[in-house]
């Protein structure tokens with residue numbers, strides 16, 4: 001019979017991001033003390049890991065992932081390396097993908113992230129078209145449940161302009177945490193922006209929008225910032241690629257408005 005290894009009691013001589021060197025005392029999975037290197041309590045029988053020369057970081061949190069699309073390259077085979085063709089190929093593939101398929105790929109990716117130390121992930125999940133728009137949501141909810149206690153997965157309902165309000169509401173009802181979308185891709189970006197924010201406001205949930213993820217075209221960041229000023233729930237504007245192609249004065253004013 002194989003006995004499990006005892007948990008570590010001491011991490012010795014680790015370097016922190018500020019350059020200091022410390023010993024870290026552990027009780028089970030809990031850090032009980034961080035003291036100057038060489039002064040940590042550790043008996044000769046303690047399990048000690050010598051981290052001399054290693055940087056010790058908190059577990060990383062991934063703020064933006066798409067686990068429903070993980071590992072899908074071989075299936076969707078986009079002909080070029082650009083975003084529009086990748087989205088087009090993904091939509092063709094997603095039209096009839098199964099919950100089991102999404103679970104298998106998302107689980108594999110989530111476990112890979114966990115194995116590399118990540119313990120928290122914000123995951124955008126497509127609210128799909130067709131008769132079963134919540135297949136991706138169901139899959140990610142399953143993976144989240146499987147990994148509870150190991151990996152915190154926060155789900156964002158990624159909606160398009162064709163996603164009906166009822167499907168977004170249904171995703172939230174099932175346990176999705178946050179309203180998402182990509183207003184800059186809509187025919188009327190500002191109308192789509194306010195539609196999604198209306199839902200988030202009505203439900204009192206967080207918002208994380210793919211915002212102006214284009215090199216030209218719509219700029220919605222200013223209207224987004226203005227609308228959510230004073231909101232109590234968390235709001236994120238992801239990507240904001242368009243900022244990089246704006247004239248400097250316009251860009252700086254927009255950034256100032258967004259962070260105010």
Ligand SMILES: [Zn+2]
Pocket residue numbers: 064065066124210
């Ligand atoms: Zn994204």
